[in-house]
Amino acid sequence: MNLRQLPALNALRVFEAAARHESFSRAADELFVTHGAVSHQIRALEDELGTPLFLREGKRVRLTDVGCRYAKDVRAALISLADATREVREGQRARRLVVSSVSSFSARWITPRIGRFIERYPQIDLELLSTNVLTDFTRDDVDVGIRFGTGPYSDLHVEALLDEVSFPVCAPTFNGGALPKTPAELAACPRLLRSDDQMWRPWFQAAGLAGVPEPRRGVLYQDSSNLLQATIDGQGIAMVRRSIASHELTTGRLVRLFEIDAPSASSYWFVCPPPLLASARVQAFRAWLMEEVASYRAQITARP
Template sequence: MDLRQLPALNAIRAFEAAARHENFSRAADELFVTHGAVSHQVRALEDELGVKLFTRNGKRLCLTDAGMRYAQQVRTALMMLADATRQVRASDRDRRLVVSMLSSFAARFVTPRIGTFIERHPEIDVELQSTNALTDFARDDVDLAIRFGFGSYPGLYVEPLLDEAFFPACAPTLNGGKLPQTPADLVHYNLLRSDDELWRPWFDAAGLDTLTEPKRGILYQDSSNLLQAAIEGQGIALVRRSLALHDLLDGRLVRLFDIDGPSPWHYFFVCPPPLLGTPRVQAFRTWILQEVAQFKLLCDELDARRAAGKCPEECAREGGWKGIAARSAGTGGTEDETHAASAVTARP
């Protein structure tokens, strides 16, 4: 075999991505190049092979018969190349744990806690991939992911982690500290907007049939930025409990009203079944389940403080979420967390 006759690898990768998506733009997004670059690489490959690989049916890009056969063979070859590369890196790879998750969950839930995992497992090098794109385990070098969705991920090990709830929150100093007293008062305040956290479901839960989805102002596409805008006093945000709890316990945010908006999405631990038994994945799974169990205890603590009428300043003076978590662990919390983690683990 004359390897000099092989097409350029960049052209092969561009073709494989375009064939899988049947779309040059999505292939370009995946490869972090322009639409024109993918189109150029595919045309160059067709010229080199002397075969038409794609055809257009109106605006739709379709593989030719030759293109379909070639795509299957190329994908198999690339998977073999990726597997060979993984095997060569195996000794180093066993120490490296690659975790993919939403940017907001990484910033607000995992990053403040990940230090405890590193302390327990100094032998594991953690790589957190913060992305809003769905991980393709067949292609990406990722061990596990925390996904926010419906839980239907065929071919993967899927374990429920955490339910979600939405509610309004704002800085305690918003409007000079004069905050809305009833849900209907929200009409007089600036409601921050997000692609992910729409107000309509919460309005329905609160019985606010006449209020409409906000149409003006900045539209935040990242939930972390939405939270920060609320902390800075720019308005009232509809926040996720999992992302806002620390700011609530530390006094940077206050929750408005005891009404949760329904969430159709939940957090799930997912990984390829062959990786589930590896020490690095098992270590992270055990750790995240324990953190979720403690998070639920903190949620109960926050509810109790709200019921007792404690203000954000009191929560902050008592050490915020870290102080509360430490006291919980120091009063038998660890055993409770272990039982709670076991309960989470037992869910199908």
């Protein structure tokens, strides 16, 4: 049969719903269209086929014998088409890996390294979600999360990735290259701020200067990437987490001031729903991520 002679798929969907309900109104409700649209589609289909499919009895309709036989065949064909479509979609989803991460970590730690994952696993379609909203795996279409917090996280597979410390950084050209020589000098320097962090006081305490307060004035940055860019541009000195600044320190766009760390109560964690852990795409990402973490740890051990 010439497939171009088939009725329009939309008309067949409308007919199948109307035949199943034996009601144009209920079919219209199911398909989110008007009663008139269903009636028009059915009438056009009957004209195309050259035979009535429904008997109209006032406001009620019922299938003719031809309509009843045709409805069974159409329903079987649509079910077969739906099954084939589902199999294709499931195959596509098996190749798609959705990873949710804190925005700053995604931009500053994952992105500079992710090319190696893409080269190794070209068959995986990776989607990186950069968000500071905690992923709800029961609701969100996410395979893996990288969380920054104190852990643990119930009902999830959880593995520790990285501990974190903070320290001050600035551009090498800050203040004309005349950088502070002692921690005490930092108190008088322009210090850049994160709106949701209290990171300066713990560092000064670690440096033996417990009386230095948090800065009270200046621009508040919601996003660590914007904070780092302002620091690179020489606008001041920022207190940053090591993982967020590592790429800029390696490239020389930023320099670290003093070998003093302020420890963080929060760490980075690899999390995913237990049923997804065994999937090939999650196993591939986990293996790559653990390799990158091991390499990063070796680098910071060799080069503080």
